[in-house]
Amino acid sequence: MTGGNRPGCRSPGEGPDSTAWARALRSRLRHEPLWEFALALYAREGVEAACLSLQEEAGVDVCELLWRAWLHHHGARLAGEPPELAGFYRWQAEITRPLRTLRRQLKAHAREDTGIAAVRRSIQHAELAAEREALARLQRLAESTLTLSPLPEPPPGLATTLAARWQVQKKSQLMALKRLESQLDPP
Numbered sequence: 001m002t003g004g005n006r007p008g009c010r011s012p013g014e015g016p017d018s019t020a021w022a023r024a025l026r027s028r029l030r031h032e033p034l035w036e037f038a039l040a041l042y043a044r045e046g047v048e049a050a051c052l053s054l055q056e057e058a059g060v061d062v063c064e065l066l067w068r069a070w071l072h073h074h075g076a077r078l079a080g081e082p083p084e085l086a087g088f089y090r091w092q093a094e095i096t097r098p099l100r101t102l103r104r105q106l107k108a109h110a111r112e113d114t115g116i117a118a119v120r121r122s123i124q125h126a127e128l129a130a131e132r133e134a135l136a137r138l139q140r141l142a143e144s145t146l147t148l149s150p151l152p153e154p155p156p157g158l159a160t161t162l163a164a165r166w167q168v169q170k171k172s173q174l175m176a177l178k179r180l181e182s183q184l185d186p187p
Contacts, residue, residue, distance in 0.1 A: 016127065021150060026143050034139040035132055037073070038066040044183040050176035055092050058173050060166050061092055063131055067138040072151065072158045073184055076142075081148040088137050096134055099127040107163070157181055 042048055054060040071077060103123045110117040142148065159177035168174060 022148065025074060025093045025148065029070075029139065029142055032070075032074075033070040033136045034067060034142075038063075038135055039064060041069060041180075041183060046179045049177055053176045054166075054168070054173060057170065058166055058168050060168075063092065063134040063138065064088070065162065067135065067142070068120065068162060069158060071142060071148070071178060071183055072155075072161065073157070073186075075151050076148045077151055079147045082141065082145050082147045084141050084145065086128050088134060088141070091130075091137060093135055096127065096130040099123055099130055103127055128132050144158075158184060 008089065041053065051060075051062045051065060054065065055062050068078075104119055106116055106120040110120040158181040160172065162168070162177050162180075163174060168177060
């Protein structure tokens with residue numbers, strides 16, 4: 001089955017168009033950097049709250065969530081879990097999450113002490129830089145991996161896809177995914 005009216009959108013293995021689809025996709029991904037997409041989507045109404053709710057309640061990695069939304073926006077999905085994702089997960093576990101934890105631990109103290117507040121702001125900047133690096137790693141992975149495939153026709157909803165990925169079942173979490181999906185521009 002073809003990928004609708006998108007040029008060169010055929011499933012991998014359906015002939016020469018699969019290579020054309022991959023080339024066209026990678027070109028689109030390079031022209032709409034993940035960082036810029038993530039900032040724009042995150043700033044939309046209700047998206048920040050939805051992402052943070054999913055992070056806190058379901059353990060969803062917000063960078064990975066935004067990456068998967070970016071791929072979906074471009075009509076692509078992972079055909080499997082590439083082993084290269086391990087480097088991203090390690091980065092998040094060893095760098096980003098510890099910075100977030102430290103920033104949160106200093107929150108109460110920062111209200112009372114301007115020196116601690118300055119340290120907390122520095123940690124917050126480092127956390128944002130770590131998230132930016134995480135997104136850059138995910139973009140490089142998307143641009144180089146062979147495990148991307150077109151969304152099927154008709155494409156599944158983003159919320160459905162992400163709920164299955166993280167096995168999200170609570171109503172509040174499903175609503176957060178729907179909120180994210182509602183703010184995503186069509187491809």
